[in-house]
Structures are given as C-alpha cells and as structure tokens.
Amino acid sequence: MNKKHWISPDHLGIEAVMAALTDGTTLGLSPESTVLIRRCRNFLEECLDREDQLFYGINTGFGSLCNIQISHAEIEALQQNLVRSHACGAGEEAPAEIVRIMLFLKAQSLSYGYSGVREELVQRLLEFFNHDITPVVYQLGSLGASGDLAPLAHLSLPIIGDGEVYYRKEKMKSSEALRRAGITPLALKAKEGLALLNGTQFSTAYAVWCTHHAKRLSRIANRCAALSMDAFDCRLSPLDKRLHDIRPHAGQVQTAADVLQLLEGSEIARQPKVNVQDPYAFRCVPQVHGASWDAINYAVSVTLTEVNAVTDNPNIFSEGGDILSGGNFHAQPLALALDFLAIALAELGSISERRTYQLISGNRGLPAFLIADPGLHSGLMIPQYTAASVASQNKQLCTPASVDSIVSSNGQEDHVSMAANAATKAWRVVKNVETILAIEWMTAAQALEFRRPAKTSPALEALVAQYRTIVPKLEADRILQEDIAKTIVFLQEQL
Numbered sequence: 001m002n003k004k005h006w007i008s009p010d011h012l013g014i015e016a017v018m019a020a021l022t023d024g025t026t027l028g029l030s031p032e033s034t035v036l037i038r039r040c041r042n043f044l045e046e047c048l049d050r051e052d053q054l055f056y057g058i059n060t061g062f063g064s065l066c067n068i069q070i071s072h073a074e075i076e077a078l079q080q081n082l083v084r085s086h087a088c089g090a091g092e093e094a095p096a097e098i099v100r101i102m103l104f105l106k107a108q109s110l111s112y113g114y115s116g117v118r119e120e121l122v123q124r125l126l127e128f129f130n131h132d133i134t135p136v137v138y139q140l141g142s143l144g145a146s147g148d149l150a151p152l153a154h155l156s157l158p159i160i161g162d163g164e165v166y167y168r169k170e171k172m173k174s175s176e177a178l179r180r181a182g183i184t185p186l187a188l189k190a191k192e193g194l195a196l197l198n199g200t201q202f203s204t205a206y207a208v209w210c211t212h213h214a215k216r217l218s219r220i221a222n223r224c225a226a227l228s229m230d231a232f233d234c235r236l237s238p239l240d241k242r243l244h245d246i247r248p249h250a251g252q253v254q255t256a257a258d259v260l261q262l263l264e265g266s267e268i269a270r271q272p273k274v275n276v277q278d279p280y281a282f283r284c285v286p287q288v289h290g291a292s293w294d295a296i297n298y299a300v301s302v303t304l305t306e307v308n309a310v311t312d313n314p315n316i317f318s319e320g321g322d323i324l325s326g327g328n329f330h331a332q333p334l335a336l337a338l339d340f341l342a343i344a345l346a347e348l349g350s351i352s353e354r355r356t357y358q359l360i361s362g363n364r365g366l367p368a369f370l371i372a373d374p375g376l377h378s379g380l381m382i383p384q385y386t387a388a389s390v391a392s393q394n395k396q397l398c399t400p401a402s403v404d405s406i407v408s409s410n411g412q413e414d415h416v417s418m419a420a421n422a423a424t425k426a427w428r429v430v431k432n433v434e435t436i437l438a439i440e441w442m443t444a445a446q447a448l449e450f451r452r453p454a455k456t457s458p459a460l461e462a463l464v465a466q467y468r469t470i471v472p473k474l475e476a477d478r479i480l481q482e483d484i485a486k487t488i489v490f491l492q493e494q495l
Contacts, residue, residue, distance in 0.1 A: 006030040007111045007126065012307050014300065017104055018212045021097060027104065027126045029111065029119070036113025037122060043318035044116040048072070048190055056314050056325045058116075058191045079193030080160060086153035086197055087163065089138025094151065094202075096134045096166060098427075101205035102155055103129045106196065109310055115195040116316045124159050124186055131181045136164040136171070137202070143408060144331040144419030147312065148202030151420065156196040161185030191316075198312035200331040206423030207303040207334055207341075213430050214296045214345055217437065218289065220495045221348045222255060223463070224440045225285045226262035228355040229269075230456040231447035233364050234278045236260065236269050244286060251297070252290030259285060266457040275364070281354035288351050295344035302337035331419030335402035338422035342429040346394035349429075349436040353387040356436075356443045360384055370446045370474070377477045380443050383484065387439045390432045397425045397432075438487040442471065442480075449473050466494060 005020055008030035019025065029037075047053065054060050059070045059078075070078050094102075107125040110117050128135070135158050141150025157163030158174035167177035178185060188196075237243075239260040244253045263269050277283060314325040360380050362368035371379025401422035407414045445464050448456060455461055470490050471483050 002026060004028055007107050007122070008033050009036070009112060012108055014208050014212055014303060014307065017101060017208050017307065020104060021100055026130045027107065029107075029122060029126060033111040033113070033122075034119055037111060037117065037119050040113040040116050040316050040318050041118050043321075044191060044316055044323075047323060048075070055323050058194070058314075058323075075190045076187060079188035079190065082193040082197060083153050083156045083160060083188070084162065086149045087157055089141040089150045089154050091138055091140035094137040094139050095427075098202075098205045098209055099134050099137050099155065100129060101208050102137065102151075102201045103134075105201040105204055105208070105307060106152070106155065106199065108307070109199055109201065109312070110195060112310050114310045114315045114317065115312050116191040117195045118189060118192065120186065121159070121188075121192050121196075124183075127181075127183060128158065128165075131183070132166075132168050133158065133174075133177055133181060133183075134166040135174070136166070139420075139424050142202055142420035143406065143413070144200075144203060144335055144417035144421070145327075145329060145415070146409070146413050147198035147329040148200060148331070148420055149197050151202035152197045152199060155201075156193070159186050159196070160188060195312045198329045200306060200309075200311045200329065200334060200419065203331050203334045203338070203419040203423045204303065204306045206420075206427055207299065207338055208307065210338070210341060210423070210426045210430050211296065211300045211303050213434075214299070214341060216495070217345065217348060217430065217433050218293050218296055219258075220437050220441075220491050221289055221292075221352060222258050222285075223262060223460070223495055224352060224437050224444060225282070225289065225355065226259045227444040227448065227456065227460050227464070228359060228440060229259070229278075229282050229285070230263065230266055230460070231444045231451065232278070232282060232355070232359060232366075233268060233271070233273065233275075233451070234282045235273050235275075236263065238278070238283045239263075239286065249287075249290055249294060251293035252286045255290040255293060256286035259289075262459055263457050264459070266460070267455045268451055269457075271454065279354070279358055281351050281358060285351070288347060292344040292348050295340050299337040299341040299344075302333050306334055330417055332402070332417040335417040335419035335422045338419065338426045339398075339400040339402045342394075342422070342426040343398045345426075345429050345433045346391070346398050349387075349391050349394055349433040352433075352436050352440045353384070353391045356384050356387050356440045359443050359447045366447055366450050370443065370450065371477075372475070379474065379477070380446060380480070383439045383443065383480055386484070387436045390435050394429050394432050397429050401425060434488055434491070435484065438484055438491055441467070441491060442483055442487045445471075446474055463494060466490075 137154040142148040369379030369381045401418040
C-alpha cells in the first residue's frame, strides 16, 4: 500500500528515509515548506533587481572566479553551465538506493527556505523520486567541501535533460526517460544550479544508509557472539551486570545485558566449566561490541543533524534581509563520523573473525574445522580464510579519509574534508562486516551440532532451527560460498 511522506520543516529521521525506499512511499511538498520556499525566492529576486550588488554564485563566477561579475542576462546560462561543467564523476556508479536517498535529502534541504530556489525545482526532485527516475551518479569526484560537487552535478543533470538515468530499472539518456514519463526539462534560474550542487547530500546519503545498517549489524553481532559463546562452552561471568556497573559505558552495559538475555535458559551455559577464563574474543564481547555501539550512536547523531540541515552556499535569510556566504557545505562533521563508523564496524568484524578462528581450531572438545572426518574433508577451514581476508581489507579501508586535504580551485578551497571518500569506504566496510558475521553464524551453528544433545537457549535454538531449513548441517565437503550467501540473506531477513 502506497504511503505519502510530506517534505516539511518537521524533524526527519533516518528510519523515515530508509522506509521511504522500500514501502512504496511517494513524496510531496507540504504547505509549510511551499510558503518558506516561495518567500525566500521572492526575496532573492528582489535582491537581483539591485544590479549593483554582488552575490556569490548568483551573479558572480564560482570558486576562485568569485570576483567576476556575471551580467543579469547571463545569470540563467551561468547556472546551466555550472551543472554541466561540474559533472566530472569517475569510478563505479553509486548504488541506486544511495541515489534515491540523495534525491530525498536534497529536496528536504532545499525545502527549508534558505536556498532561494523555486518551488518547481523542489517538485522536480520529488517527481524523480516518485516516478522511479534515478540519475546515474559516480562514486568518485567529491572532495567533501564546497559541496559534493561532482556527484550532485550528476544528480542534477537530468533536471535540465542531460546525463543518464535509470528509469524503472532500465538505463537510458535522461531526455528519453523524461519523454516517457511526460516530464519537461527545467531551465535553471538564478542560484538554482549552485543550490543543487552545493551541499553534502552524497556523503549524507551514504551516512544514512551506513548508520541504518550499522545498527542492524550490531544486533546481529550480539547474536553471533551469543551463539559462539555457547558453541565454545564459555562462561557467563563476563556478562555479569556487576562487572559493567563499575565501568558503565552505555554500550558495554547494554551489550552485556543483551547477550545475557539471548543466553537465558541455555543448558550449555549452565554446565560446569573446565576452563577458568575464555579468550578475549568471547570474554570481552561487552567491551568491544559496546564501544562500537557507542560509536555507531555518535555517527547516528551527526547524520541526523546533517539530514535536517541546510548545507548549500550562500544562504538567504529573507526575514533579516541578508544573503550570507559561509561554509555549511564543508562536510568535516560527516568525514570524521564516517571514519569513526567504519572503524567501529571493522572492529565488530575483527572480533567476529577471531571467534570463528577459535571455533574451528579443534579446542574444547570440538573437532578440527568442525567436520566429523577431518582430513578427508576440510570442513569449515576455508570460510575462516575468507573472513580473515575480508577483515584485513577492512583494516585497509579504515585508513581515515578525514585527515587528508588537497588544495583545489586555485587555492580558494584550501582545506577540504574528503567526506565522500570516507562515505564510500564506510559503505564497503558495512558490506564486508555482513559477510564476516555470516561466516561466524555458519561456524557457530555447525559447532553447536557437536554439543548435542545439550541445547543453547530457547531463543537461539529457534533461530538455529530456522537457519537449518536453509543451510543444513555440514556432513561432508560442499561448495560453501553458497552457504555463506544464504546465511547473509538469512541474517538480513531474521535479524
């Protein structure tokens, strides 16, 4: 059933954005936002009638060309030229899901009435979203300051009938897609090209997607850890509330409580233990997973602020009668948060891979590589290799992007955030951690088979029973890539 989401000044949440991608939601412009947009545009047009004043990017050139005045007759051509000249993206295409988030966020940012665009321009972004017209945007090209210029230029090209799009999942020239959808290209007016290209919507779209999935992966990591703890015959003492009350980091306290609840009623956990202590990958789950959870929440808070922000330049304050040039397009907050998020998620993957390694090592009464006849069969030897390879790539991806800056625009833009690179790296880390956790779940479920007839908790037994309808117990060697792929889907759907 289709739903309607109204673009408005009300606070916009990450989950609302993500839900709009999956439940057939259409976007509309609220009456409140319409009033704000029209008021700001009217003020800008009044200002432009005073030809003696210079306003950056409105009647001047861009970047280091900011002191060159543009005649009133050339203002519209300036905006068209801006979009075309800045469409210099490279590399792989951004995922369609990310681009649709960009459309949503760009419309949201322009709707607050500080950007000077016409109502028609915002409506065009909403039409693209509603008609499933997804511009082709490339992952490389943004420095994360002066806006995500190249990606947003590619997002904007179809508005003027240029560039490429996916229309109902088919790639084509935007002019053809607009023809099929019955939409006429827009001629951009003063300030509109600049408002479209200035902003952090490329980096923010990735941040929305990454933080949404990071929270899900954190929950999955706790379930994987709980199952592994029982499969490795671990003690429950590291989850005791008293330990965490004397070091009360919020994520640590919450993780310990969550994992303890997942293991409630476990026969294996209640059995007498031979080992006095467990390896860190099991014993320190609250501390490691908890720290990552706290970092994820920090990234969420930064992302929420950016989702509800105005990030183009200059900004127009019609009530005060001012047009102010500033730096809200500088994505340093996102760059730092996305680097931190990637590191936090990589740590979830790193400790998960160590639990997988311990489970296949032939310790604590488990057979080597979790197969009944090791030697003839390799069992789960090689999935751990895969997990190690992916965990290693994550470490490489976690080199911070935000510590880099390369001067551009002839020295005018002399410090940039590199947030876009932080964003695309974080996206890859999310995907990688999903694979690592799937391998741990597959390994822990197999190890559990060698603890029978003892059972883990009712909650985990129910999940394992569901999982076994999709991935059966490993009795002899088979193609495990297929098992890993099925496990990823299972965890996505069940957890």
